[in-house]
Amino acid sequence: MTSHILPRLAAVDGVMFDVDGCLVISDGPAGQGGTALPGAAELIDQVRASGRAVCVFTNGTAQAPEDIAAHLRGLGLDVADAEVLTPSVAAARALRERYGDQPVLAYGGDGVIPVLRDHGVNVIDPAEHASGAATGAAAILVGWDTEFTKPKLQFAAEAILAGAALYCTSDAPAFASRDRLNVGVSGFIVAGLSHVTGRPWTVLGKPSPFALETVCWALGTTPEHTLVLGDDVYLESGMARRGGAVAGIVLTGITTPEKLADTPASDMPDLVVASMTELAALLADADGLRMPVSSGSER
Template sequence: MNLAELRNRLAKVQGVMFDIDGCLVLSDGPSGHGGNALPGAREAIEIVRQTGRSMAVFTNGSMQTPAQIGASLRSHGLDVLDDEVLTPAVVAAETMQTLYQDRPLLVFGGNGVQHDFERRGLNLVDHDRAIAGEPTNAAAVIIGWDTDFGKDKIQTAAEAVLAGAEIYCTSDAPSFASTQRLNVGVSGFIAAGLSHVTGRPYRVLGKPSVEAIAVLTDRLGVPPSQTLIIGDDLTLECRMARTAGALGALVTTGTHSTADAAATSAEQKPDFVVDSLLGLVELLSLVSEDTPAHLG
C-alpha cells in the first residue's frame, strides 16, 4: 500500500483499537503495571480524541478487570476510560451469555475473569461443590488466567468436558511483550493441557477471534472497514485486522519487527508498519490536514 492509498484508508477510519502491552505500554507486569508508557502513546490517544474517532484498548490478558487496567493506564498519563477497555474475559462473558443464556458455566480464573460473568448474572458453577464431586451439568468450561489451577480443578474441568461441556479459552497467547523477563501466558497452557487430557478441542475467544472482532466493533460503534487495529503482534492484532477486513498496523515496540512483517504470511500481514506510535500520530495528522472536517 503506497502513501496515497494509506492516507485514503486512514481518512475513512472512524474507530481505533490499540493493543496495550508492547503498543501503549511496556513492563514485566500485566497491562503495563509497574512499567512505562511507550513513545507516542499519549499523543496517539489524544489525536484519536481530537478527531472525533471512537477508541478501545484491547489486551489479551485476563488477570485484571477493565477498571483495574483503566486505572493502571491512567497512572501512566494515558486518557483511557474504563468502558473503553476490552479483555478476553469481557468477550467470553458476552459470548457465553449469547450462546448459553442461563445454563451452568464452569469458569476458571481470578477476579479479572470472574468479574464480567458475575456482573452479567450468569449461572456459575460453585467450584467447591464441583471439587467435592457434585455434577456440574456445565454447558461450557471457560479457561482464563488461573494461577491456582491444580489437580482438583483439572479433575473437575475434565469431568465436565467428558460429560459434554465445550472448552473455551480466553487467550492462548504463549507470552506477552515485556521489558526483561519472559511474560508467560497461563490460559493457553491450561487449555492445551485440558484438551490433552480429554481429547477435546478448545476455542479461543480473545484476539484474533471472530467473537473478539464482534465485541470490538460493537464497542466502537463502527463497521470493521472503518476500523484501525494497531498492535505489536502479527499473530494477534494484525491477523485480527485481516480477518475482520479492518486496516491493520504493526508497531515495532514489542513482539514483532519490520523484518518479521515482511516475512510473514498474507493472513497476518499488516497494511503498514510504524517504529512507534509517534509514526501513527504523524500519519493521522497528515490525514487531518487533508480532511479537517471529515468526522465533523
C-alpha cells in the same frame, strides 16, 4: 506504502489500542509495573480530538477492566473504565449469546469471574458440586489462573467429558515485555485439558472474531471503519485482516522487521510504523481527507 493507506485511515472512525508492546512496555501483564511508550498518550489525545472513538483491548485477564484503566491513567494515558476491553468481556458476550442462562464453569481471578457475572453469565461455584460432571456446565472458560492445580484439572476434565465445550481467553504463548519472556497461562492450561480429554478449545479473546466484534461494539463502528493497532501480527494484524478492519502494527513490542519478513500474507498488516509518533503524523495527514458527517447521514 503511506500514500495508499491514507484514504483507509481517513475512513477510520474508531481505534483499538493493544496494551503490552503498543501503549506500554513492562514485565507484567496488562502493563503492570511498566511505563508508557513515547507518543502513546499524545496519540490517544489526538485520536479523540479527531472525533474518532477509542478503546483499549489487552489479551490479559489477570485484572478487571476498571483496574487496568486505573493503572493506565496512572501512567498518563487518558483511558476510561468503559473503554478497556479484555477477553473476559468478549467471552461474556459470546457465552451469553451461545448458552443464555445455562451454567458456565470459569477459571481465573478478579479479571475473569466477576466480569462474566457482571455481564449476566451464570457462573457456577465448583464447591457446590461433587464432581465436574455433576455441574451440568454447558461451557468451561479458562483465563489467567496461576493456581490451576491437579484438583481443578480433574474437575474441569470431568465437565468436558460430560459435554461442556472448552473455551480459552487467550492461547498466546507469550506477550511483549521490557527485559524477559512473559509467558501465557490460559493457553498452557487448555492445552493440558485438551491433552487429557481429547477435546479442542476455542479462543474468545484476540485474534478471534468474537474479539473483533466486541471491539466494534465498544467503538460503535463496523470493521471497515476500525483501526486495530498492536504489536503482534498474529493477535492484532491477523484478527483485523480476517475481519475486514485496518491492521496496524507498531514495532515497539513483539514484532520485528525480521518477523514481518516471515509473516504469512493472511496476517500481513496494512500499516507498519516504528513508533506512535510516526502513526500520529500519518493520522494527521489522513485527517485532511476526512469529510465531516452531517447528522442523519449514512456512511
